[in-house]
Amino acid sequence: MRSGFFLAVPSIFSWSKILKYLMRDPHEIAYRVEKRRIRRGFLIDGVKVLCEITYHPRLKNLSVAILNNVVCSDSIRAQLTDFISDWFDLDQDLSTFYEMAQTDPILHSVVKKQAGLRLVGIPDLFEALVWEIVGQEITVNFALSLKNSFIQKFGQTIQYQDKTYWIFPDPETVAQADKETLLGLKLTNHKAEYLLDISQKLARGEMTKEHYCQFDNFEDAEKDMTKIRGIGPWTANCILMRCIKQGDAFPMNDVGLLNGIKTLEKSDQKPSKEKMLQLKKRWGNWCSYAVFYIWNNFY
């Protein structure tokens, strides 16, 4: 028994570019990409749901099918719709970004090369926090491998046709762990403490995505978010970019961003702070897209 639904796709949209991004880690277990389809497991209203997303170019839509034996209730459908729309940023019109990029010396080639890539978000606040905190000051590849061990340590699984699908852990589960368990994943002392602390805050309802979505400018949201131990300016901006979807979020000191701009400008040194402030102003509400495109331009 299969059940599912469809989601319309915006005009500037490249499934291939999205899949390429999603396949940057061959060992990724938060989802699985196979034959141009994405499968991902969820825990929705206490029920394990395995869904498969397929792109239909002619119909310009995505089909979302539930593979395991679960009826697609209105609630499940609504939550999957929210998640997937957020994941691939389906509700955003990129035309003004592309217009701006056309005459922008840095973005021009980047947008051309990655035409149709959407800002791949991290819809779940806990997952975004884990990813960004784990990723502090290490290479992306190392961060990806740590994230996978984290999921395998705390996540539940769905078995389907001889394959295992992992569900990203709940904060409640991680909140009950002891620090040694996290240290065993090769996280540093600091990161283990940050993650325990934040899991407990989420589990107790002291941190919610809705709260951070209330701010209408990113400065206020950043200021509020950096009150939390373990969240500095870089982490706050990354979460605002990829989870809260603040267009003007801009991790200005990010090493990858600085190196990317350096390469694009064929310069022998990283851009200055003044230069970065100029770019922030120039890119305005499209800063987050600019950053995401630059990050992925050299992969």
Added chain:
DNA sequence: CACCAGGACTCGG
């Protein structure tokens, strides 16, 4: 061995 990788904290000034 040094240095870097999509940083954050504390503390002294």
Added chain:
DNA sequence: CCGAGTCATGGT
């Protein structure tokens, strides 16, 4: 507010 020192994994 800012700079230096500290933390501490893994690849090159």
